[in-house]
Amino acid sequence: MKRRFWAGPVVLLLGAALTVAPDARAEVEPMAAEPHTLWYDEPAPDTDEGWEARSLPIGNGAMGATVFGGVRAxxxxxxxxxxxxxxxxxxxxxxxxxxxxxPGALAAIRQRIWTEGGISPNDVLAALGHQSDTPRQRRFGAYQSFGDLRLDFPGLPEEAGDYRRQLDIARGVAGVSFTAGGARHTREYFASAPAGVVAARIAADRPRGVTFTARxxxxxxxxxxxxxKGGRLTVKGALSSNGMAYEAQLQVLNQGGTRTDNPDGTITVTGADSVVLILGTGTDYAPDYPTYKGEDPHAKLTARVDAAAAKGYARLSAAHRADHAALFDRVKLDLGGSLPATPTDxxxxxxxxxxxxxxxxxxxFYQYGRYLLIASSRPGTLPANLQGLWNVHEAPPWQADYHLNINVQMNYWPAEMTNLAELAEPLHTYVDGLREPGRVTARQMYGADGWVAHHASNIFGHTGAWDHPAYFFPESGAWLALQLYDHYRYTLDKRYLKRTAYPIMKETAxxxxxxxxxxxRDGKLVAIPSRSPEIGPATAGASMxxxxxxxxxxxxxxxxxAVGDGRQAATAADVLAKLDPGLRVGRWGQLQEWKEDIDDxxxxxRHVSHLFSxxxxxxxxxxxxxxxxxAAKVSLNARTDAGTGWSxxxxxNFWARLLxxxxxxxxxxxxxxxxxLANLWDTHPPFQIDxxxxxxxxxxxxxxQSHLGTIDLLPALPGAWADGRVAGLRARGAHTLDLAWALGRLSEARLTxxxxxxxxxxxxxxxxxARITTDHGRPVASRADGDTVTFTTRPGGNYRIVPS
Incomplete structure (x- = not known):
C-alpha cells in the first residue's frame, strides 16, 4: 500500500519556502527530489593520497572500485x-x-588483580602467551587491493575543458565528462549487485572518437x-603469503572501430563510437572453518562475466538502478538545504x-552513509570492514580488518533505523561463523564453554587475543550478539530470532x-580481567x-x-540479580570508567567506552x-568534543540519546x-568508514528513538533543523515512520x-x-498520558498522527 503524508494543519518545507496547508485530508505534495550528487571539477590525483581523499567509490557488496577520472589516463x-x-x-x-x-595462567592473573587492584595490560597478554611479533601479524593477514584497471587514451590531452567528475548516490552511478579534441567525452561506471560485476561505458559524441588501451x-x-583473447582480458595468479588463488576478467565490447588483443595481455580499441567494459573478480576463498578454502574461481567468474556481457549495457544499467533505488529510496530527508552550484570539496x-x-x-552526508552501506554490504557477502570494501594498500591501516570492539558494530548502526535491515545479513552470518573457532578459543584460553571473540578478526575465523596490550577485549562476542538481537527488536522476525540470534546469544552467555x-568485596559478579578499551589498567569489573x-x-x-525457553530466562534473571551493572557516579560527578573511583x-x-550504557x-x-x-554528561564534557572521526x-549518538x-x-x-575528506569519506586519520x-x-x-520501547519523535531536534521532513525511518517494534515539523515543532507523523x-x-x-486516523480517514481510539499517546495498530495498517 502506498504510504503518504497527510496535511492538516501542517507546514510544508519546499527548499526554504514555507506554505501552510488547510486542515483537510489533502495529500502533501511529494517531497522534492533531493540533491544526491557529489561532484568535482578536476580528476583525483593518481596517488595513494588522491585515492583516499578524492576518488569516488562504487560497490556491489562483494566487489567495488574507486574512480579517479583522469582524462588521458x-x-x-x-x-x-x-x-x-x-x-x-x-x-x-x-x-x-x-x-x-x-595451565593456571588465567588464575594467576586474577589473583594479581584481586591483590593489586589493577595490573598492566602488558602483563595480561604476556601471561596469556601473547606478545607483539611480526610472525603473528603475518598469520593474521590483511585485506588487499585487487588491482587497477588502467585506460590509456593516447589521443587526448592531460587536461580538458568543461570537466566534471561525479557520483550520483541515488542511482549508484559515477561519471566523468569533458570536452577535448572537438568532442564531448563521457564515461559512466557502476557496480551491479544483480550481475555481480563492475560495468563502464566509454563514449564520445563524435563518430570514431574513442581510442584507448586497457590493462x-x-x-x-x-x-x-x-x-x-576475444576481447576478454584475464589476469590470474596466487598471493605469495598464503597461496590464495585470484582472478580478474575484463570483457571489452566495442561499438564500431576495431579491437585488438595484444600479446602482453592488454586490449586496444581504436576508433570506436562507444565501448562497454565489464569487470569481474573472484578468489578461492570460502567461509568454511577450518580451511577457508573453496574451488578455483575461474569457472564461476567466467560464467558471471559472460552473463553480464550477454545482457548488454542498457539492461545491466536498468537492473542496477532498480536494485539500488529499491534500497536507497526507502528514506528521504529534507532539512531545508539548497545546494549551490559549487563542487563538493x-x-x-x-x-x-x-x-x-x-x-x-x-x-x-546522511544519505552518503546509507549509500556506502548499500555499496559495501549485501546479503551473501562478507561484512563491511574498517574501510567498507575499498582499499588501495597491500599493508592497509589496521589491516582493514574487522575490529570487534566497536568498529564493525558501528558500521551497522544505521542499517535497521534507516530501512536497510537486510544489509546487516553479512554481519549476522559472519558472527555465526565465528562460533566454531570461538569455541576452541574459549576452551583453550579460558577453560570455558560457549564461544568467545576478541578485539579484532579477519576472514579466517581469528577469535583469539590480538597481540597488543591495548586490545584485550573478550567482550567482543557479547557486543556482537546484542547487535543481532536488535535486528529482532526492529523486525519482530520470530523465525530469525529462533534460528540465528537466540542460539548465538545463548552460546555467548x-x-x-x-x-x-x-x-x-561485595559478592557481585564481575569480568576479570577486564579493561576500558585502550585506556587504563586491567582490573575487575571495568564499567564497559x-x-x-x-x-x-x-x-x-x-x-x-519470546521463544518460550523459561529455563534460560530464569538463568538470565538469576545472573542479572548478581551482576555488577557497571553504573556508579564518581567523586567529581562522572560516570565511573572502572569499579574503583580512579577516573582522571x-x-x-577518544574512547568513552564507559558510556556504552x-x-x-x-x-x-x-x-x-x-x-x-x-553523570554521563560530566564524563563526556571531560573527554571534550575532540577525537578522531569515528569518535x-x-x-x-551519545548526545542524541542524552537529548x-x-x-x-x-x-x-x-x-x-x-x-x-573531500570525497566525504570519514578520516581517523587515515580513512576509516565507521x-x-x-x-x-x-x-x-x-x-x-525507540530503544526504550516508546517511539520518541524528534527527541533531540537541533535548532539548526527547525524545519524539515523525513520519510521511511524504522522503529523497534516493526514500524516505519514519516515525520514533518516546522519551527521546531512536530506537525505530523505517519506510521506503518x-x-x-x-x-x-x-x-x-x-x-x-493528538488526532489519529487511518489512511482512509477513520478516527482511531487512543490514550494520552503527558507527552505520550498510545493506540492499537493492525498488521500492515497506516496511521496519521497530528498534534492537536
Missing part, C-alpha cells in the same frame, strides 16, 4: 572483499590462540599471468558559512557464565564490560521469553535514570569540518505497522492531545 582501483593475506594458508596459523597450553595491473607481491571547505548550503551538505567471578554483560543477559532474558578528570582519550546500550537515559544521565560520530540536539549537531559540524556510518546513525537518533499491536509515541506536542 583513467584509473579504476578495484577490490574483492575475499582477497586477504594470512589465514590457514600461512604456516602455523592458529586462529589467534596459544602456541602452547598455559589490469596488480601489486607485485603475488604471481600473475595476463592474457587477452568547495562545499565542504565552506561548511559553516551558509545555512542553506550547510543543511544541503548534511542531507548529502555460556562463556560468560564460566568467565564471571564473584568479587570478594559490566554494561555489555548487563545488556547481554537482559536481552537473553527477553529473547528466551584531565583524561581526554547510553549508546548503544539502554541502561541510561534522561527519561529513566536522570542522575546517571547527568566524533559516536559522540553524536541534547544542539550539542550533537555541534559534533556533526566538527566531524564535517575536521574529520571528513565514522560515516556512525554519523548517519547519530543524525537518525536526533529524529527518532508491520506486525500490529499497541504502540506508544512521545513528543511534547502531544501534551495538548
Amino acid at each position: 583513467e584509473r579504476l582501483q578495484f577490490n574483492d572483499k575475499t582477497l586477504w593475506t594470512g589465514g590457514p594458508g600461512v604456516a602455523d596459523y592458529n586462529f589467534g590462540n596459544w602456541d602452547a597450553p598455559r 589490469v595491473a596488480v601489486p607485485a607481491d603475488r604471481s600473475v599471468t595476463a592474457r587477452a 568547495e562545499l565542504l571547505s565552506g561548511y559553516g558559512t551558509t545555512p542553506a548550503a550547510d543543511r544541503a551538505l548534511e542531507q548529502l 555460556e562463556f560468560w557464565l564460566d568467565f564471571l567471578q564473584r568479587d570478594p 564490560s559490566q554494561q555489555i554483560l548487563w545488556q547481554l543477559f537482559t536481552d537473553l532474558r527477553e529473547a528466551a521469553q 578528570p584531565a583524561e581526554t582519550h 547510553v549508546h548503544p546500550g539502554r541502561q541510561i537515559s534522561p527519561r529513566t535514570t536522570p542522575e546517571l544521565a547527568e 566524533k560520530a559516536w559522540k553524536i 541534547d540536539g544542539d550539542r550533537a549537531h555541534k559534533l556533526l559540524s566538527d566531524q564535517l569540518k575536521t574529520s571528513t 565514522g560515516n556510518f556512525g554519523a548517519t546513525s547519530g543524525m537518525t537518533e536526533l529524529l527518532l 505497522s508491520d506486525k500490529g499491536g499497541s504502540v506508544t509515541l512521545r513528543n511534547d506536542a502531544f501534551r495538548a492531545g
Whole structure:
C-alpha cells in the first residue's frame, strides 16, 4: 500500500519556502527530489593520497572500485572483499590462540588483580602467551587491493575543458565528462549487485572518437599471468603469503572501430563510437572453518562475466538502478538545504558559512552513509570492514580488518533505523561463523564453554587475543550478539530470532557464565580481567564490560521469553540479580570508567567506552535514570568534543540519546569540518568508514528513538533543523515512520505497522492531545498520558498522527 503524508494543519518545507496547508485530508505534495550528487571539477590525483581523499567509490557488496577520472589516463582501483593475506594458508596459523597450553595462567592473573587492584595490560597478554611479533601479524593477514584497471587514451590531452567528475548516490552511478579534441567525452561506471560485476561505458559524441588501451595491473607481491583473447582480458595468479588463488576478467565490447588483443595481455580499441567494459573478480576463498578454502574461481567468474556481457549495457544499467533505488529510496530527508552550484570539496571547505548550503551538505552526508552501506554490504557477502570494501594498500591501516570492539558494530548502526535491515545479513552470518573457532578459543584460553571473540578478526575465523596490550577485549562476542538481537527488536522476525540470534546469544552467555567471578568485596559478579578499551589498567569489573554483560543477559532474558525457553530466562534473571551493572557516579560527578573511583578528570582519550550504557546500550537515559544521565554528561564534557572521526560520530549518538540536539549537531559540524575528506569519506586519520556510518546513525537518533520501547519523535531536534521532513525511518517494534515539523515543532507523523499491536509515541506536542486516523480517514481510539499517546495498530495498517 502506498504510504503518504497527510496535511492538516501542517507546514510544508519546499527548499526554504514555507506554505501552510488547510486542515483537510489533502495529500502533501511529494517531497522534492533531493540533491544526491557529489561532484568535482578536476580528476583525483593518481596517488595513494588522491585515492583516499578524492576518488569516488562504487560497490556491489562483494566487489567495488574507486574512480579517479583522469582524462588521458583513467584509473579504476578495484577490490574483492575475499582477497586477504594470512589465514590457514600461512604456516602455523592458529586462529589467534596459544602456541602452547598455559595451565593456571588465567588464575594467576586474577589473583594479581584481586591483590593489586589493577595490573598492566602488558602483563595480561604476556601471561596469556601473547606478545607483539611480526610472525603473528603475518598469520593474521590483511585485506588487499585487487588491482587497477588502467585506460590509456593516447589521443587526448592531460587536461580538458568543461570537466566534471561525479557520483550520483541515488542511482549508484559515477561519471566523468569533458570536452577535448572537438568532442564531448563521457564515461559512466557502476557496480551491479544483480550481475555481480563492475560495468563502464566509454563514449564520445563524435563518430570514431574513442581510442584507448586497457590493462589490469596488480601489486607485485603475488604471481600473475595476463592474457587477452576475444576481447576478454584475464589476469590470474596466487598471493605469495598464503597461496590464495585470484582472478580478474575484463570483457571489452566495442561499438564500431576495431579491437585488438595484444600479446602482453592488454586490449586496444581504436576508433570506436562507444565501448562497454565489464569487470569481474573472484578468489578461492570460502567461509568454511577450518580451511577457508573453496574451488578455483575461474569457472564461476567466467560464467558471471559472460552473463553480464550477454545482457548488454542498457539492461545491466536498468537492473542496477532498480536494485539500488529499491534500497536507497526507502528514506528521504529534507532539512531545508539548497545546494549551490559549487563542487563538493568547495562545499565542504565552506561548511559553516551558509545555512542553506550547510543543511544541503548534511542531507548529502546522511544519505552518503546509507549509500556506502548499500555499496559495501549485501546479503551473501562478507561484512563491511574498517574501510567498507575499498582499499588501495597491500599493508592497509589496521589491516582493514574487522575490529570487534566497536568498529564493525558501528558500521551497522544505521542499517535497521534507516530501512536497510537486510544489509546487516553479512554481519549476522559472519558472527555465526565465528562460533566454531570461538569455541576452541574459549576452551583453550579460558577453560570455558560457549564461544568467545576478541578485539579484532579477519576472514579466517581469528577469535583469539590480538597481540597488543591495548586490545584485550573478550567482550567482543557479547557486543556482537546484542547487535543481532536488535535486528529482532526492529523486525519482530520470530523465525530469525529462533534460528540465528537466540542460539548465538545463548552460546555467548555460556562463556560468560564460566568467565564471571564473584568479587570478594561485595559478592557481585564481575569480568576479570577486564579493561576500558585502550585506556587504563586491567582490573575487575571495568564499567564497559559490566554494561555489555548487563545488556547481554537482559536481552537473553527477553529473547528466551519470546521463544518460550523459561529455563534460560530464569538463568538470565538469576545472573542479572548478581551482576555488577557497571553504573556508579564518581567523586567529581562522572560516570565511573572502572569499579574503583580512579577516573582522571584531565583524561581526554577518544574512547568513552564507559558510556556504552547510553549508546548503544539502554541502561541510561534522561527519561529513566536522570542522575546517571547527568553523570554521563560530566564524563563526556571531560573527554571534550575532540577525537578522531569515528569518535566524533559516536559522540553524536551519545548526545542524541542524552537529548541534547544542539550539542550533537555541534559534533556533526566538527566531524564535517575536521574529520571528513573531500570525497566525504570519514578520516581517523587515515580513512576509516565507521565514522560515516556512525554519523548517519547519530543524525537518525536526533529524529527518532525507540530503544526504550516508546517511539520518541524528534527527541533531540537541533535548532539548526527547525524545519524539515523525513520519510521511511524504522522503529523497534516493526514500524516505519514519516515525520514533518516546522519551527521546531512536530506537525505530523505517519506510521506503518508491520506486525500490529499497541504502540506508544512521545513528543511534547502531544501534551495538548493528538488526532489519529487511518489512511482512509477513520478516527482511531487512543490514550494520552503527558507527552505520550498510545493506540492499537493492525498488521500492515497506516496511521496519521497530528498534534492537536
